[in-house]
Amino acid sequence: MEVELRNITKRFGDLVANDEVSLTIQPGKILGLLGENGAGKTTMMNVLYGLYSADGGEIFVDGKPASFASPKDAIAAGIGMVHQHFMLVPVFTVAENVVLGVEPTGALDRLDLKRAREQVRDIGAEYGLEVDPDALIEDIPVGLQQRVEIIKTLFRSAEIVIFDEPTAVLTPQEVKEFFQIVRSLRDAGKGIVFITHKLGEIIELTDHVKVLRGGRVVGEGDPKIMSQVELAELMVGRPVDLVVDKVAANPGKAILEVSGLKVLGEGGDVAVDNVDFDVRAGEIVGIAGVQGNGQTELIEAITGLRSVADGSISFEGEDITHHSPRQVHALRIAHIPEDRQRSGIISDFSIAENMALDSYYEDRYGRGVTLSWPQINAQSAKDVFEFDVRTPTIFNAASTLSGGNQQKLVAARELSREIKLIIASQPTRGIDVGSIEYIHQRIVAARDAGVGALIVSTELDEIMALSDRILVMYRGRIVKEFAGGGSDVTEIGMAMAGVAQ
Amino acid sequence: MSAGQTSKVIDKARERHSLVVGVILIVLAVFTAWVFGYGTVGDATFRLAMRGDSFKVGDLVVPAAPYAYVVAAILAYFGARLMMRSGSRRANLILGIGLILFITAFLTWATADHSFSLTGMLKSTIIRALPIAFGGLTGVLCERVAVINIGIEGMLLAGAFSGVVFGSLFGGWAGLAGAAMTGGLLGLILAVLTVTYRMDQIIAGVVINIFVLGLTSYLTSQVLAKEAFRHLNDAPVFRAIDIPYLSDFPIIGPLFFQHNLFVYAAFAMVAIATYYLFHTRTGLRARAVGEHPRAADTLGINVFRIRYIQVTVAGMVAGFGGAWFTLGSVGRFDENMTSGRGFIGLAAMIFGRWHPVGALAAALVFGFADSVQQKMALLQTPIPSEFLAMAPYVATIIVVAGLVGRARPPAADGKPYVKE
Ligand SMILES: Nc1ncnc2c1ncn2[C@@H]1O[C@H](COP(=O)(O)OP(=O)(O)OP(=O)(O)O)[C@@H](O)[C@H]1O
Numbered sequence A: 001m002e003v004e005l006r007n008i009t010k011r012f013g014d015l016v017a018n019d020e021v022s023l024t025i026q027p028g029k030i031l032g033l034l035g036e037n038g039a040g041k042t043t044m045m046n047v048l049y050g051l052y053s054a055d056g057g058e059i060f061v062d063g064k065p066a067s068f069a070s071p072k073d074a075i076a077a078g079i080g081m082v083h084q085h086f087m088l089v090p091v092f093t094v095a096e097n098v099v100l101g102v103e104p105t106g107a108l109d110r111l112d113l114k115r116a117r118e119q120v121r122d123i124g125a126e127y128g129l130e131v132d133p134d135a136l137i138e139d140i141p142v143g144l145q146q147r148v149e150i151i152k153t154l155f156r157s158a159e160i161v162i163f164d165e166p167t168a169v170l171t172p173q174e175v176k177e178f179f180q181i182v183r184s185l186r187d188a189g190k191g192i193v194f195i196t197h198k199l200g201e202i203i204e205l206t207d208h209v210k211v212l213r214g215g216r217v218v219g220e221g222d223p224k225i226m227s228q229v230e231l232a233e234l235m236v237g238r239p240v241d242l243v244v245d246k247v248a249a250n251p252g253k254a255i256l257e258v259s260g261l262k263v264l265g266e267g268g269d270v271a272v273d274n275v276d277f278d279v280r281a282g283e284i285v286g287i288a289g290v291q292g293n294g295q296t297e298l299i300e301a302i303t304g305l306r307s308v309a310d311g312s313i314s315f316e317g318e319d320i321t322h323h324s325p326r327q328v329h330a331l332r333i334a335h336i337p338e339d340r341q342r343s344g345i346i347s348d349f350s351i352a353e354n355m356a357l358d359s360y361y362e363d364r365y366g367r368g369v370t371l372s373w374p375q376i377n378a379q380s381a382k383d384v385f386e387f388d389v390r391t392p393t394i395f396n397a398a399s400t401l402s403g404g405n406q407q408k409l410v411a412a413r414e415l416s417r418e419i420k421l422i423i424a425s426q427p428t429r430g431i432d433v434g435s436i437e438y439i440h441q442r443i444v445a446a447r448d449a450g451v452g453a454l455i456v457s458t459e460l461d462e463i464m465a466l467s468d469r470i471l472v473m474y475r476g477r478i479v480k481e482f483a484g485g486g487s488d489v490t491e492i493g494m495a496m497a498g499v500a501q
Numbered sequence B: 001m002s003a004g005q006t007s008k009v010i011d012k013a014r015e016r017h018s019l020v021v022g023v024i025l026i027v028l029a030v031f032t033a034w035v036f037g038y039g040t041v042g043d044a045t046f047r048l049a050m051r052g053d054s055f056k057v058g059d060l061v062v063p064a065a066p067y068a069y070v071v072a073a074i075l076a077y078f079g080a081r082l083m084m085r086s087g088s089r090r091a092n093l094i095l096g097i098g099l100i101l102f103i104t105a106f107l108t109w110a111t112a113d114h115s116f117s118l119t120g121m122l123k124s125t126i127i128r129a130l131p132i133a134f135g136g137l138t139g140v141l142c143e144r145v146a147v148i149n150i151g152i153e154g155m156l157l158a159g160a161f162s163g164v165v166f167g168s169l170f171g172g173w174a175g176l177a178g179a180a181m182t183g184g185l186l187g188l189i190l191a192v193l194t195v196t197y198r199m200d201q202i203i204a205g206v207v208i209n210i211f212v213l214g215l216t217s218y219l220t221s222q223v224l225a226k227e228a229f230r231h232l233n234d235a236p237v238f239r240a241i242d243i244p245y246l247s248d249f250p251i252i253g254p255l256f257f258q259h260n261l262f263v264y265a266a267f268a269m270v271a272i273a274t275y276y277l278f279h280t281r282t283g284l285r286a287r288a289v290g291e292h293p294r295a296a297d298t299l300g301i302n303v304f305r306i307r308y309i310q311v312t313v314a315g316m317v318a319g320f321g322g323a324w325f326t327l328g329s330v331g332r333f334d335e336n337m338t339s340g341r342g343f344i345g346l347a348a349m350i351f352g353r354w355h356p357v358g359a360l361a362a363a364l365v366f367g368f369a370d371s372v373q374q375k376m377a378l379l380q381t382p383i384p385s386e387f388l389a390m391a392p393y394v395a396t397i398i399v400v401a402g403l404v405g406r407a408r409p410p411a412a413d414g415k416p417y418v419k420e
């Protein structure tokens, strides 16, 4: 099945998210969509999937004009989408999620779960997508959840499958498996759309790439003959430095000291187990590890969001083990949380309000019980400009920002004030290369000015690029330490998988 | 993180839980021995047979003081065991059994030197649980599609009122239909307010309650009280129907099979709702809408339609249940005659963990407390019966606060769905 989008235009108020964009999805081919944050990639795909109605343009399926008023129509036409944020019901089983909407039934509307299970197994066997149909979604890792999403589209006999930043949440191992799956889908004759910010993935996986900027197509080509640098330049519109420029660190004395730390996870299990380390001023310490090995709990414990079961944390000699987040914040510790939507922003608040969210009580933002809006707005405008948050005004709700721009908003708030320590989880998740460059530069510049930094990332590249020292976390413990530059990637990867023990 | 260490931490939580339960049991044991045992004289006589039984069963005669001591001993034994060999997996089960024993000891003490009909009390438990069960079921249906329904009370009241008016005019069945329609209409209004206009769901429900209370009170005192309209407040009552054969069994017969239509309907509706929610295609979709409406939407499920239909049907259940107050009981309407049963229905929904059967069970617990309280007032025990009336709500607060395990509402509960 071939789908053509011709001159699609989509506006949100005054903002033109897609401006006469055309593209063709061919069977048996993988189309890569590349573009800065807010370029309009997700919007475009939502139009195709019937979630948004276009303000102009046409859709053709196999040469015939088609219109999708709702996802139902798009699904019926053979279009499937794996969303940026998964669309799974956590308390349902895999089988229930897969069949939802097209359930096999018996008499009296009875749900035929036995058949559903078989169908899930059949698809799994056909495409090499094994999952236990009876597992609850909330109990399985993201990699498997994504599999369920793929099975969902196949179950609806999708001929076109759209992946919106599918690799952002996957571990390197899972990415490999995922690529295998996508290739087998392509070989089965499906048309694939693949959205990503990772240039290497575009080159490795796609057959054709389209680059969007500011809602328009600004370039396309064969990724096999393009380099990452070329792609990056096409995307951002200026040359981009893909490697972080930095001189050797000049660490001072330890500012953050963690010793014998033990933290419990959600279910009362030991998530962080007897962890010792320190971060010195003027040094970037990276924590590498596969997601779910205690990094989240570790960061939450340091920033006061989770209580500590045992051990101690101190900052500049002051014991902060049981400090509240506000107290931690007041010590000039910046925190970029792992999940921006859950703990980084309040999506119904405006951008300016979000900018003042952490320091509204400080003197610079008001006196006594009153807020000084001119001050807040001025500071927000400055930060938004500096960090290149793409938005018409600072008064728009944070929820209207694209995923990557929300992340930039959080980074801007945290890094723009005077700080002594940066604690960042996945600081560049979902951000385009241009902005990654900027945020990395800011972190390095802060380091050079004597700020300490603790960076958690499942992105090994990011850890390698930034860190002066690398700690590998596995099952709640720090299992190995590496020097920053020139360490062996495979060795780190093995430590992450727990092999080195 | 070694496996041993993980289980140690879990053990710690369980240990504390066992300890708490153990202490509770010991306290109950001391209380039982001291209050129910010490100084109590006489036998408690529980009558099991009902008037009209085809064969009579004898009375259950229990010596009050010895029984209390036996119960106290059992409670103390389990309490001590839990405290010493802490970490038991069965702490909650033991607590449940302990509480039941405690209640029997209490009843025996209260009945010492008297006699009362145990079967009768249990039967009235079911009847008193009825409106609460209807209310709870309504709540379950609404919240499973993520609409919080505070207006259950108003829907019950409206059902009671329109039931009596339609019933007086056109007979019992028409009364039932009218009640269900009125409830359905209120459900539809709630859906319009909350689903389409995304009004705050709590406020929308409160508005419905106040509106119905005001309107029915006005109509009762200003219209139905007038001589010319008095006949509108005089409906036929649905009589008890004995189920052939089954109703002849001693104890069980009178308890379950000699009721009027409303009791059978309540049990049937709970069964149907359970089947619908957990075993049908539509039920699966409805639950998906309550948990993750956006996911449902992206799969082509019409979130708004499902919410509209289910909230309206839930309203009909409440209207039907409300008709019990008039058509199933006294045949006439009094101002605010539901007196908060709808709110207790909400509590039953939470207590029952958003499951129809759970809500019914919780309603029975509340009904039991209610009927015990009634009996206590007659037996003139030194404990003010108002305290007993409080018991189920204290239990609800404890359950909701999570002592006995976390109850988890549907994830999208109370949130309006906005399509982009
Ligand atoms: N519901 C909405 N209301 C208003 N503006 C919106 C809405 N959704 C998206 N936008 C705006 O449209 C533009 C395109 O957003 P879109 O989400 O398509 O970007 P994207 O290319 O997917 O970016 P990212 O890589 O960051 O996910 C952005 O400027 C965004 O702020």
Ligand SMILES: [Mg+2]
Binding pocket: A041, A042, A043, A084, A164, A402, A403
């Ligand atoms: Mg996007």
